[in-house]
Amino acid sequence: MKTTTQxxxxxxxxxxxxxxxxxxxxxxxxxxxVERSELTSGSxxxxxxxxxxxxxxxxxxxxxxxxxxxxxxxxxxTGMSCGLHHVGGVTLADNQDRFDMLVAERAKHRYMGLETxxxxxxxxxKIAPITNLDGIVxxxxxxxxxxxxxxxxxxxxxxxARMGGAxxxxxxxxxxxxxxxxGTWDVVTDKxxxxxxxxxxxAGLWAREVAAMAGTYVPLHxxxxxxxxxxxxxxxxxxxxxxxxxxxxxxxxxxxxxGRGLCIGFYEQTCEPWAVDGTPWDFxxxxxxxxxDKIADSIDFAYKRFPVLERAGVKSVIHGPFTFAxxxxxxxxxxxxxxxxxxxxxxxxxxxQGGGVGLMLxxxxxxxxxxxxxxxxxxxxYGKWIxxxxxxxxxxxxxxxxxxxxxxxxxxxxxxxxxxxPMYDIFSDLGAVWGHQYGLEVANYFAQDSxxxxxxxxxxxxxxxxxxxxxxxxxxxxxxxNEVQNFGKYRVWGPDAQPWLDKIMAGRLPQPGRxxxxxxxxxxxxxxxxxxxxxxxxxxxxLTASYxxxxxxxxxxxxxxxxxxxxxxxxxxxxxxxxxxxxxxxLLSRCTRDDIAAMTFLDVAEMTVGxxxxxxxxxxxxxxxxYEIYCDPMDQRQLWWTLWQAGQPLGITPFGMRAMMSLRxxxxxxxxxxxxxxxxxxxETGMDRFISFKKNVDFIGRAAAEIERANPPxxxxxxxxxxxxxxxxxxxxxxxxxxxxxxxxxxxxxSHYAGKSIALALVPRALARDDLEVEIEIMGxxxxxxxxxxxxxxPDGTVMRG
Numbered sequence: 126m127k128t129t130t131q132x133x134x135x136x137x138x139x140x141x142x143x144x145x146x147x148x149x150x151x152x153x154x155x156x157x158x159v160e161r162s163e164l165t166s167g168s169x170x171x172x173x174x175x176x177x178x179x180x181x182x183x184x185x186x187x188x189x190x191x192x193x194x195x196x197x198x199x200x201x202x203t204g205m206s207c208g209l210h211h212v213g214g215v216t217l218a219d220n221q222d223r224f225d226m227l228v229a230e231r232a233k234h235r236y237m238g239l240e241t242x243x244x245x246x247x248x249x250x251k252i253a254p255i256t257n258l259d260g261i262v263x264x265x266x267x268x269x270x271x272x273x274x275x276x277x278x279x280x281x282x283x284x285x286a287r288m289g290g291a292x293x294x295x296x297x298x299x300x301x302x303x304x305x306x307x308g309t310w311d312v313v314t315d316k317x318x319x320x321x322x323x324x325x326x327x328a329g330l331w332a333r334e335v336a337a338m339a340g341t342y343v344p345l346h347x348x349x350x351x352x353x354x355x356x357x358x359x360x361x362x363x364x365x366x367x368x369x370x371x372x373x374x375x376x377x378x379x380x381x382x383x384g385r386g387l388c389i390g391f392y393e394q395t396c397e398p399w400a401v402d403g404t405p406w407d408f409x410x411x412x413x414x415x416x417x418d419k420i421a422d423s424i425d426f427a428y429k430r431f432p433v434l435e436r437a438g439v440k441s442v443i444h445g446p447f448t449f450a451x452x453x454x455x456x457x458x459x460x461x462x463x464x465x466x467x468x469x470x471x472x473x474x475x476x477x478q479g480g481g482v483g484l485m486l487x488x489x490x491x492x493x494x495x496x497x498x499x500x501x502x503x504x505x506x507y508g509k510w511i512x513x514x515x516x517x518x519x520x521x522x523x524x525x526x527x528x529x530x531x532x533x534x535x536x537x538x539x540x541x542x543x544x545x546x547p548m549y550d551i552f553s554d555l556g557a558v559w560g561h562q563y564g565l566e567v568a569n570y571f572a573q574d575s576x577x578x579x580x581x582x583x584x585x586x587x588x589x590x591x592x593x594x595x596x597x598x599x600x601x602x603x604x605x606x607n608e609v610q611n612f613g614k615y616r617v618w619g620p621d622a623q624p625w626l627d628k629i630m631a632g633r634l635p636q637p638g639r640x641x642x643x644x645x646x647x648x649x650x651x652x653x654x655x656x657x658x659x660x661x662x663x664x665x666x667x668l669t670a671s672y673x674x675x676x677x678x679x680x681x682x683x684x685x686x687x688x689x690x691x692x693x694x695x696x697x698x699x700x701x702x703x704x705x706x707x708x709x710x711x712l713l714s715r716c717t718r719d720d721i722a723a724m725t726f727l728d729v730a731e732m733t734v735g736x737x738x739x740x741x742x743x744x745x746x747x748x749x750x751x752y753e754i755y756c757d758p759m760d761q762r763q764l765w766w767t768l769w770q771a772g773q774p775l776g777i778t779p780f781g782m783r784a785m786m787s788l789r790x791x792x793x794x795x796x797x798x799x800x801x802x803x804x805x806x807x808x809e810t811g812m813d814r815f816i817s818f819k820k821n822v823d824f825i826g827r828a829a830a831e832i833e834r835a836n837p838p839x840x841x842x843x844x845x846x847x848x849x850x851x852x853x854x855x856x857x858x859x860x861x862x863x864x865x866x867x868x869x870x871x872x873x874x875x876s877h878y879a880g881k882s883i884a885l886a887l888v889p890r891a892l893a894r895d896d897l898e899v900e901i902e903i904m905g906x907x908x909x910x911x912x913x914x915x916x917x918x919x920p921d922g923t924v925m926r927g
Contacts, residue, residue: 126294126316130157132490133312133321135299135335137162138169139275139475141327142282143483146199149289151491156291157321158283159314161298165279166409167329169475171445173352173390174278175370175381176477177214177270178241181531182501183233183857184804185454188481190239193269195480196278202288205281208274212382214370215244215252215264222530223374225584227265228905235859235902236869242266243905253371255360255433270370272381273476282483298406299328302338308464323490325467326460330404330448332470341463343456343504344511345471346520347399347446349413351420352390354383355437361385374528376426386440389431391423392527398517399446413444449473451511451519453527455482456504458489461680468504494647498804505677510564515540532582533855534589542566546610546700547761555779558589563673567611568781570596584904585852586875589783597787597877599778600747601918604708606768607780609753610700613675615668615682621689622664624822629685631807631824633817635660640727640742644812645681647803650829652812654678655801659729659742667729667740669753671797672696685825700758701739702768705751705788707924708775713741713752715771726926735767736760746785748792748916750924790876790883791918792925793844799856799872800842800885808833809887810842841890842871845899845910849882852904860886861900861907867892870901879917884910 131153134141137160148156160166176193180186196207218224227243234241244266246258252266283293294316301313302324312319326343328335336343361368362385370381380389397419400408417424428435448471450456455478456471469486472478482502485495500506522539536559542549544564553559556572558580570592572578580589599605617626626634632643637660645654654674659667670678675696682692704712714721719732729742737760745751756764769777786796795801800810807813807830816830847854854873859866868888876883884901897912919925 126297127157127292127319128317129320130292131155131321132157132323132325133310133319134158134325134327135312136160136167136327136329136331137164137293137295138167138327138329139165139279139282139479140329140469140472140482141325142279142286143479144325144327144469144486145291145293146282146286146289147483147487148490149286149291151487153491154290156286157319158286158291158293159297159299159312159319160293160295161406162409163295164283164293165276167331168445168447169275169279169329170410171412171443172275172476173379173388173443174272174275174476175379176272177370178239178267179216179230179265181230182454183237184497184499185478185501186233186239187237187497188485189477190237190269191484192477192480193271196273199278199281199285203281203284205277205284206274207278207281209271210273210367211269211271212367212369213252213266213268214270214372215249215266216372217249217256217264217374218262219260219375221262222584224262225904226530227263229584231265232859232902232905233857235866240268252369255368255431256371257430257432272370275476278476299335299338302335304339304464310465323465323467325469325486327469329470330400330408330446331406332448334403339463339466341460341466342511342513343468343470344507344516345448345450345456346513346517347404347448348520348524349397349399349416349444350390350447351416351442351444352388353439354388354441354443355386355434356440357385358387358433358437360433361387372528373427373430376430377423377528378427380431386437387434389427389434391420392524393420393423394525395419395422396521396524398521401517413446415442415444417442447473449520449523451507451516451523453523455502457482457486457499457502458504459680461505461676494649494651495803498802500677500798500802503677505680506673508563508676510544515543515564530582532584534580534587535582536560536569536580546608547758548608548765551762551765552779557781560782562611563675565611565672568607568779570781570783571779590875593783593787594877596778596780596784599776600706600749600780600784600788601878602706603776603778604704604706604712604772605778605780605784606702606704606772607785608700609703609755611672612669612696613672613678614696614699614755616666616693616695617668617690618665619689619691620664621687622666622691625687625690626658626666627820627822628824629682630656630658631816631826631830632658633820634658635727637662638729640729640744642815644801644807644815646807646824646826646830648826648829650806650826650833651803652801652805652807652810653681653803655795655797655812657744661729661731661740674797698758699755700761701753701755701764703745703751703753704768705745705747705749707750709751712768712772712775712777716767734764737764737767739764745925746794747788748794748918748925749788750927787874787877790874791878792916793885795842795885796872805887806833806838809838809840837890839890840868840887841893842885842887843893843897844913845884845886845901846913847873847882847884847901847903847910848908849903850906853882854884854901854903858884859902860888861902862888862892862897868899876917881917883917
């Protein structure tokens, strides 16, 4: 057995084999995989082997499309069969909301190049004739759906990797992983120690145990999953062609042909987590005991949807565990807090996603970044706050909702509230309707007596519409207040703080007492951060950005850290409030002896507000006159009462994130992971206006940004006013120009200030004239839209800057 390697993958399931192959494909030949038993041990061998492209996250859907197309390539490279059955598949909708979701997904597929098709009951009868269509509104047909041989596919990945120089060691159990001072790893096995520059945890069912060896926790949990294979059915074996897949979300089931019979699996509500206290090391190629009682209701429903099943005998029952993350997406990438330690686990749909996971992780390891935004599966999307006690109920919830309708405004209840600020009870008493971000409870809006204290999930304008309008009106006409806890916050200080920040940030650094805005770029010029930078004093800075990205951003800072720079994540050690609106200056003046009138736009100062020591900066995401006021969490309630009581004569009103996201549209402000994400460059999104090309620093991403400066990118971000009815743009709706899909929306919503539906979109630069008129598909309807170039509120910035 080799004792040294550039990269060591732990785990021989389909995901580990995919990572191994893709590393060789990108040029790393000194790579190795160790498996404690045989390839496919764990979840892979008993998987149903289905694959599909449908996914609510467009990047995940694209990676699933890549995975499916990869199988032919593997067969050509290795001469082995993956057992491919490209039979197509249809997802059924038994109500209007579910049909709306499928229509919205089809719209996204238009610009992704996926050839899905919305079909009606008559077409479904031809596609899947064994289906009882009672109550079916329609469906979505995907010609790429199919299934394969799990074992054959995994061995094809392995053979392709070996052909590229990789080594595979079977019956080799990892006992310990110990990091050396230089960041490399000693991986101790029962056959000896392997020294590896990089370690990849692709251990599947054992990923928790393997992660614990490195002193970290990966938030996943195995769930028991059961499917049935029937005896032969003449309705199946007498067909001229193989029967397509049928996904029946109402029945929480998926169905496909298996030989001369059928295979049907269930995501039942009475589900069971497995191995709560850890996966046994001796578990492998065995199954769990049959438990048909658990899926009895699901079987009854399936008999009604597919009556042929009532006449089918049961040939076999497959009951085994699969791992899930709290949101159902994989956990991929560099593990925060560890050097050269990578995650490739939590991939519950290994044969839909395994190829894309392997490609993205290999790009990350070899090239330093991925070709697309992988935030949805980045292991860093969870922070150190997450625990097994939080993970398990969220995994159960996700399993139960595997086939549920996913609404853009839905807030899922499991494991909440988890993290709260000192304002939680005060805001709850004021009618707060809570959302969540990164485990934190965040007020979405404040319900008054006549307004709902629960926002009904919908694809259209919700029952929070009136409350949001009231809060927007209060901000624009007086003064509103909300928390600033849901910002990621960092302190950077030391003698090299300024040169280090100049290297990390593409924008101009502020002088003491001032604030600036800056993009943070990857080496390829993609946006990986959107920061506010405040200089408190020479060699002392504060940074703010997205709260949900703090582990990802901290990981980047640590990866690029210099000596003589001190860094601390203070996201939960600094909190406070934003006040915004034309009366916000008056309010703050009533609460401090400092000269607020002398505080100009983008100033920052330390001051006492009431009894509390605060850091105040003159900036507001609402686009209005406003201030962000930061304090110690222990002082937050005292600060609240100071502002709240002083604001009563001014009509102070609390406002939530629904109003915030409406207010930012008035100024065409972009939002993180909507307009600004690693999918886009600064020049595409308008963030290049904050890049300081004058500073004599080779900041990260400068070379790529200089190229785009000389050669502007092909697409550009613009704003549209949309002739919408009762539904607004959410994201990824296609933009039709001259009858063809030539762009897509990045976000949108309703401007309550202007009374207009607004969309932000990426369109071809060559077509982005000021009078551009387009059509945007919203919920299956083509809505006319015209470009607007003047902000709806404070077009010249005099209110914000005045």
